Amino acid sequence: MKNSIVFFIFLCSGTFWGQIPSGSDSTDYYLERHQELKALRYLQRESELLYHDKNYTELCHKSIHKAQIYTRLKDYSKATKILFNALQIAEKEKLNLQEAIILKHIGICFEQTKNIKQAIYYLRKSEKSAYAQENDTLSASAQQGLFKIFTEKNNLDSARFYMKRILHIAKNNGTNHQKYIGYSNFAAYYLKTKEYEKAKKYLDTTLLYAKASQNLNSLNNTRNNIAYYYLEVEKNYKKAEKLFLEILASKPNDTISLSTSDTYLNLSYVYEKMNDFQKANIYLNKYIDNTDALFNERVSSELRDTETKYKIYKIEDTYKTKEQLLKDKEARNKKLLYIFITLFAFCSILFYFFYQNMRLKQKNKLKDVNNKIQQNIINATIDGQEFERKRIAGILHDSISALLSSASLHLMAYETNHLDESSPELIKTKAIIKEAHDKIRDLSHTLIPPVLEKLGLLSALQDLCEKNSNTLIQFEFTNHIAKDSRYNSEFEMKMYFIVAELLNNIIKHSQASKAFISVEQNNKQLFINVEDNGTGFDTKKTEHKEGFGLTQIKARIRSMKGSITINSKPNTGTLIYIKVELPD
Template sequence: MMKLSKEVNNDSLIIYSFNLKGDILLEKFKYNASLESFNTAIKLNEDYTKLKAYSFNGLGNNYSKFESFEEATKSFLKALELFEKVKDTFMIIGTNIHLANDFRKLRDYENSENYYLKALKINNNKNEFLDNFVYNNLSDLYNDMNKPELSIQNAKKALAYFKKMNFERYLAYPYYNMAVSYNKINNDNLAENYFLKAIKIHIKFDNQSELANSFNGLSTLYLENKDYDKAIESSLKSLEYSKKNNLLEFQISSYKLLTQAYINKNNFKLASNSFKKYDSVKNDFYEEKKLKITKQLSEKYQSEKKEKELLKARTEKAETELALTKSKGWIFILMASLLIAVFLFFGISQRIKRKNQEAIVKEKERGFKAIIDAQEEERSKIARELHDGVVQQIGSVILKARNLFTKKELTQDNESKEVLQRLENSNQDLRNISHQMMPRALKELGVISALNDLLEGSLSYANIKYSLEHFNIEERLPEKIEVTIYRIVQELINNIIKHSKATEVSVQLFNANNTVILIVEDNGVGFAKEKNKKGIGLLNISSRLDIVNGNVNFEPSPKSGTLVTIKIPLK
């Protein structure tokens, strides 16, 4: 179609072809190529408003897939403006729904509600399916807004229509929304009933991601009702579906619910294992998101680079053709002009390239900082909840048990000793987890004390000898740098324990010429043999150092292991 459109020189068909190509690439998950096709359509289009509206709509769909909801919103607003100009009612309604969905993702619930209601008003009951599609989305939104009564009203409207039309597959969605709403207003029987109805339909149609979500909702309900066995069973079901489809967000929720259920059943060993998996999957999730952001920025830059190269080629071709049509007397002038244009183009191109590179670096740094800040905030919150909640409760139980056993003269009884020992071991496990998440020593006493606690708590149990030396660290370092140093040492120590087979570890921290230098050395199998196992860990270290302008160097240690040197400027 594109080839024939170009042969007959029909601009509108050429633009239409690029729009179609963008749609096809979007369906094939080739988002960057799809973006490029829609952008080309927009650049070629000077006269065709409706076609331009479809191009911006395509851009919005791509940005939504990227989870770049702010960019998506800008594109959809432009598309809406153009669709309103040509009075395309169906696309006006669809674009309003797109905007409502993206504002919801941005947690701008008021704008989201306004656009859903606007779509309903424009539709004016003409398309019944569209109305009920919006009612179902509104039901979902009102649950986010903590308005369960409104959520139930809209879910019931959608449910009645889907039943009337025998759209069995769609019944699961209002069922799920009603379950969440009834849970919010403490009608547990109805909530359970609707969760089970939604799950039954999703099983029939093999909607695995929805099954993971629904079982997590059911687990939350059972946990709140203190039915811990059913909560565990539902969470394990959710894990089954989310692992099969690599749905990390649902895995995070499942492990968190499992941890809470096991704690309430006093099974602290399983709680500890579940919590470690929760933390690991959460880190993987943030790493994946961080890599995704970096890839998107890089591909966007490459796309812009290709466009500039194409523009350069077209400019040179046009200048050459113009020169050939002129008389010989103008050749020198034209060539000189062309050279000037090329030099100017290269100058501008290099300047734009530098700006793009700087923008990419800044965007990466913002992305990494936001992710790491969110991680630290979540770690700190969980650490507080564990330390001030569960650890204190178990400590209280231990004291009461000791007093009771003393009164009953059971202190020398083997079973009593075993009970106390298990309680103390569980308490110590949770205390260790809490300290690893966000050690109090780091906040209260500084990085040296925190590192000492970390090394003692991690390496002593692994039968690895260690030494910690520090020099010229007289005062507290900036908080961001202390957290960075602690997390990097934590990552390196975990790798040493898991992979290095080391028996000795040396950690040195000192300040030289306003540069903090951290050296971690082990006598294990060496970096070359274990580098393939550490991809995510090394990326995590590099990401943290990017934020504080630091750098890392890995090299073989004279002790046959690995020598890691990290430098972080203080100014």
């Protein structure tokens, strides 16, 4: 419970410093109203005009806005691709300021996806470029991102180096808010190193600049950290209570945000320490109610984001089709004009053959492009599903489950201190918390099987066969590889869900009583055979109407530089051969 308030200061990213040097426009209007689709359409139109007018400076700014929309939708791959395209323009046109800003945003994208090595690389490039341009604000922005990374990695020497540079810049020509960030970094650093006297000194200074900046979030973050100091160091629960109540009083209309929820939990802890168990229980109940509401809102938000991303991809596909049609038309007109001028005498004969040949080539080329686009869309969809599986499983296990465990411990502590009391409500609350904890654990295991994470692909496949076997169908697993062999975690997850989908198809469609799965490895290749004694099917007749699951499997295996062969005939069962390259 108490650890939820420790790191409010230094987890702020570089976005608190100067960003894109352009005024408000329709993009900001749409984003304030959570209309990402309209914002993207507007940016697409503006980008076309800017590209036509060769206004590359503003084009880079619009590209950053587009990347921020995809970041908002947690599509970091798309955001990074847009930023790298903008970086090419900035480098080609020698737009040094825009290049430094884009480098910083690329670093932030990599940090969000936990690609720390790349994040550090691009943030340092941004800092170096900003320093060469004598742009202290942008330099401090990149340094703030580096400070955040090194603090989280417990690389305290590097964190100390950057926090000193950030504060030096803020003292020289920074705003009150930038000075607030500079001193917050020092306070967070000393809280982390348990140098509490120094931490308190910087917390007091941070409070002064938070008030001067007139930023409510900054002020409440500082109150929160000072309250933590009173709780952990001075054990002055009255002062901590006063600060937490000031936070709630500063935002009377905010009763369900995450920060308010944390404040409820912290107040419950304070009152428990003060032996005021009635108030402790009141704020704990508020926290639990808020947690349920926040979880439901998070699920709804993710569903809305998924729908928005789907609509955005449709707009992009439409735009690409129109663009390709215009390019094809322009190329065709140029060729026809050239033929008309140079070969006028033979145009009536040659035109027909040339035109037919050109159409055939375009048709084949378009078919190839469509196939590649379809495969990329399928792979992107699967990657997104796997990423969301990991992310949601992580949230359930590391956050929600931990919070429920904490709540359960507090109830146990309350029972221990009130052995003479037997409240039906308390018993029911414990049962509800246990049921919620069990359901979250089961859901987390469904999203990412624990056997796969702990023991690897081979043990997970054996476990999958055992779990799916019953009186109607038996799955036999044969392994020709050392059982403790492990591969890249991403590779193992992909192969596990491919086999799981094939087993699911056997159960649903084959009417088989037995199925056999064998795995073997030869050099740098992995071979998986899946066989059943079911009804089978005509592979030629079903080639053009495969289910989306089988289409996904084929696309995924092709993207892994592998191959899949399906041998089946009616009433003879089915045999599937899979061969994939092992990752380095």
